[in-house]
Amino acid sequence: MDEDMLHTGPVAALSAVLDLPEPVAGAGDPLPPLWHWLYFLNWPARSELGPDGHPLHGHFLPPVPARQRMWAGGRCEITEPLRLGRPTERVSSLSAVTVKHGRTGEMLFVTERREFRQDGRIRLVEEQDIVYRSGRSKGRHPEVLDETGTPESDAQWRLPYHPDTRLLFRFSALTANTHRIHYDAPYCREEEGYPAPVVHGPLLALLMLELPRLHAPTRQIRAHSYRLRHPVFTGEHFALHGTPSGDGARLSVATHRQAQHATSEVIFA
Template sequence: MTRHAVLDEGPAVALGALLGVEPGGFGDGLPPMWHAVYLLDWWRRDELGVDGHPLHGMPEPPPGAHSRMFAGGRTRHLRPLALGIETTKMSQVVRTAQKVGRSGPLTFVTVRHDFEQNGERAVSEEHDIVYRPLTSKPVDSKPGDSAPAASPQLRRPAPSAPPDEPVTPELTFAADPVALFLFSMYTSNSHRIHYDEAFALSEGHAGLVIHGPLQILLMAEALRARGTNVFGAEFSYRLLKPVTNSQTLTIGEPAGEHGSGCVRVVDALGTLVARGDVTPLN
């Protein structure tokens, strides 16, 4: 799948307002990870399923009713993306794997996105997406839908996370319903787990789910604020567990000898929920 567009500053200004970042002009190009609000898919309503996700597209969802979660990925920033220039985004599925987890069968799909300007690649990233078959019927499902009846007691088992590590706070972000709605809108993400609490509960979450890509952007902003150069490097990130309900996230550098390229996200209880690491490209 290929998309073309001239990048204008509107999406970046909107994202900066949400993040509380004063853009100060984009003469040097977009900050790392801000390409998340560009060259998006805008789906017709009849192309979306009951969960708000596209019925078809990139990647193609597995058959049947599934929950979808963004697990992490890797982004190589070769050079800043400049505004006002024709940009090409090329997307393709590069890996698919079937596994069995504690909650049952899982489908792992890795999608690669490459952004090019003036015939040169500027950003290359891989997103790891996990699909899990639903064992309950989502709210608002229609008669004849394939999933079995809903169980209000259903709760998704919390994935195990590594032991928490102390973090030196650098940024905080209030992830309330308004912020989640705005981020969904700016990234063309109509997945109902981020703005429809009843639906999120029906899929086994404890409340509205805070976007994984939002946490990744916050980690990138912490790195930028401390002066870590992400260009000419790979920024890898992993979402360790779903983060739900309105709360303030803390983003910062882990204590100990990790280096300036390490960044973590902890929730309001101090639980480590996401990690990022910058590695220079050879």
């Protein structure tokens, strides 16, 4: 079990990083969904990091050599919103480990479960799906990015976005993410085969949730699931799309290259 105080400083910092006009919450106010990723951070010693910037050893697993780590998606159930300015407990456990074989080789799917408690009550339960792919092979990615503008859509909710390296650097610092694909352009091209630094999958998940916060601000999110499908790169214009329904909404991230780089579904209380 880990303990942390949900101070307001990280919320104000992320509000600035996302270019929100002012901090979205103060002490005692509810924490927006997924913003708990700003807390309970792990800062291993530099000697404990691998060549890609990731920690050499996971929380629960033995060393997994010569594998590429990718955040594939997750789910979140919110019984009560976490409140800022209050002590919070987190209990982490390994939910599942599954080995699969694909065209790129062996893949290890790891699901980590986390419970967050305040005032003795479980308020939020989260599962994160991480994939460890065997070997270090360059994927099939575009050599030239289309930077002409955001794709058209008839979605009811739309929000254009144009990430740059400053955004990625600051988000990496706020979330203690040292993976080099987010800030080291030569490493991205030469080692991973990417044309530019990769936008964080968790950042895409957070940005998708800006749609219901903008267009349905009085609705509380009870459940949220997301899947990260294809990488988005710095320099690309993308759009956040949302289609509301009676009790929730379907969200996605689109570029001219792909209609669904990431997808999400929210259910309102």
